[in-house]
Amino acid sequence: MSEHSTGTNYLNSGYGVRSWLLTVDHKRIALLYLGSVTLMFMLGGIFAALIRLELLTPMGDFFQADTYNKIFTLHGIVMVFFFLIPGIPAVLGNFLIPMMIGARDLAFPRINLLSWYLYTIGALFTLYNIVVGGVDTGWTFYTPYSSSYTSTNIVPVALGIFISGFSSILTGLNFIVTIHKMRAPGLTWFRLPLFIWAHYAYSIIVILGTPVIAITIVMLALERVFRLGFFDPALGGDPVLFQHFFWFYSHPAVYIMILPAMGVINEIVTCFSRKRIFGYSFVAASSLTIALLGFLVWGHHMFVSSQSVFAGLVFSVLSFLVAIPSAVKVFNWTATLYKGSISFQTPMLYVFGFLGLFTIGGLTGLMLASLGIDVHVHDTYFIVAHFHYIMVGGTVMGYLGGLHFWWPKISGRMYPEWWGRLSALIIFVGFNLTFFPQFIVGYLGMPRRYHAYPPEFQVLNVMSTAGASILGVGYLIPLVYLIWSMRYGKVAPANPFGASGLEWQTPSPPPTENFATPPVVTEEAYAYDKIPVPEHRAYAG
């Protein structure tokens, strides 16, 4: 690193394990998260590959049924709780929130480190569970199967999720206090980058929602271990009550996963079109609207659960309402491109991917909010396709776009542009080939979580597996070249993309204290009319 650094930065300010494991620098903690989250993503990806391998043939001949059930359960648990939920906030949020608001660090640097340790301990419990035999309930842990019937190890994995939940809560708390109290002089609420608004909305959901899943997990463990009757009718409990508790958190959790990705999109779409965001206040307000309405729609996961028809109506209409702020965002991002100066570098390609895939995910979400359609497609591959369009097509696209956009700032090196574009394209193609056939096979009636399936569904499943192979290659390429670039990439200037945020006004990689002199803000966010357009990059490597 030293051959290009003009001075000390957060990467070369200390060496050795202690300097990393005991750091309270938000940038180093972000890198700790980057490492852990990447490992968990790879683990979840391996499980995904095994699922697709089994579904290549209809007979259920590759794994035993029990093994397959554990594989899809662990795929869900690892991806949801240890990749999608912490991913963008813990890596990009941690790194960027203090820098974007001109602060030296988060409000509580030690608590920030504690969050990473809690996350790691939670992840270790989950890994322990995998080593001692896994768990087979699905990531949804529906009772009474999970509390009274399965013979697999629920408690370690429940404990892992419980502990990592505190990591989320503390991160959310840290973000809210930081955003309130540590903004640079002149950085009023309506001058904040929308990335900050998105993380603010994320933090509200995390703080209000995560305690509910924690309590639910405790109740599940108490029923399983001490036979206290909360959910099992044989013990006097109510199995549907569990679903209410679970989705009261896990539906908002969808917004926990997508809001930070939406935050990333704002930053990239403005930078690579050289435009202010279209309708700033509407985009900001839509994040908060999503956070609040997101708490009122959990019952749309339960339209066929024996929930009353009236409850179904209420949850259905609220689910239609929550789609509006998401639509507002998509329209505003599209309008931002109007009369811009658009270049197609890797982060922008991910934004185009995000916009296309998230739109399909959102529109199919409206179909699912519609009661008459949901009865048929609930618990089929139609649902599986829908939420992968949101979670993978939305969140992962946003995450990778953001990682490329800020990689020069994080690592001090450029990623290889040609490889970046190639892999973005491969991911887009592979993604659609994997998940679009699942809409069709879902409407045909193939239930999810099936180890074996009727033979007429095979062709569509083979397409899906072929797509997953392409998608896997698409994910491996950035893994390789990003690691490669840390040593061999071109040295990055402070602001390689000519972007407007405060984080670009300090060297790459930034010094430990972020800014040599604390910045003062005198203008709105995304003032791209005052920044020269960088050299013509539209088709250049």
Add this chain to the structure above:
Amino acid sequence: MRSDLPLFPVAASAEAREVDLLFLATVLLSIFFASLITALLIGFAIKYRRRPKDKPPAPIHGSIVLEILWMVIPLFLALTVFVWGADVYFQLSRPPDDTVTVNVVGKRWMWKLQHPSGRREINELHVPLGTAVRLNMTSEDVIHSFYVPAFRVKADVLPGRYTTTWFRATRPGRYHLFCAEYCGTQHSGMIGWVEVMEPEAFQAWLAGGVGEIPMAAAGERLFNDLGCTTCHSPGSGARGPLLDKLYSSSVKLQTGERVPADDAYLRESILYPAAKVTFGYQPVMPTFRGLVNEEGILELIEFLKSRSAAGVEGEAPVAVPPPAAPQGKRPTP
């Protein structure tokens, strides 16, 4: 359409066509919006691609008119789809008056079905063409979900309560029956077939069981075997209430509250007798948990239904359609 690559499911009921119509309408709406966004993205990307020596574009802060338009138009469309979807949902969740009932017990990992005539089936359901069939369902263990894609119907099957769904088949054939709620190791093996038959063929099939007696008669036998008559009979010294006209009546409880004597109430009173004690009686009834299984309870209920329909004199049962139990009625208060 090739049989090894189906792209759209068979519709074997009138309701399935309603669902498909709604679905295809939303697909068209989605294609419209997805194409609109894609066209704008591609159009802008080409038209406003960066050129050498581009000056910074003039900032555009937004447009209140556009914001309102793209909130109000999608909202209007969304609410239209909501109302349409709700209308279809009402049809799917409200059985008509002229149904025949089939009892369904889900158990890891099989479907046990019984017709009122006594004919039992496992993982197969024979139904007559054109008749509305109501399913009265419960589970012996975990949550299952009864799903027939060809009818576009699905309803969770829960332990400890009765749930309902219904369909009227309009096309003879054999259709998949799936368990749609993950229920453990052999979840994907908890599958079967619904066979839609011409009514005459169905009647012949229904009469073809060997050694099967109608559910009500089986319930009566069980009623006697379990010793229910010891208390629930005219000669018992009135320790327990008479049950002849009980079914679908309104029962006054010790608390003064009145509850409908539906399937859920009867099931609860057999398994948890102290939960709702009839006004004027002592809570002396023992529980029958462990002594009678879910299928036995369904037979007992069928017996009480027939007694209620027949009247106290014990006339031959009159063919009165059973009242539809409300979906998701809970046995506990």
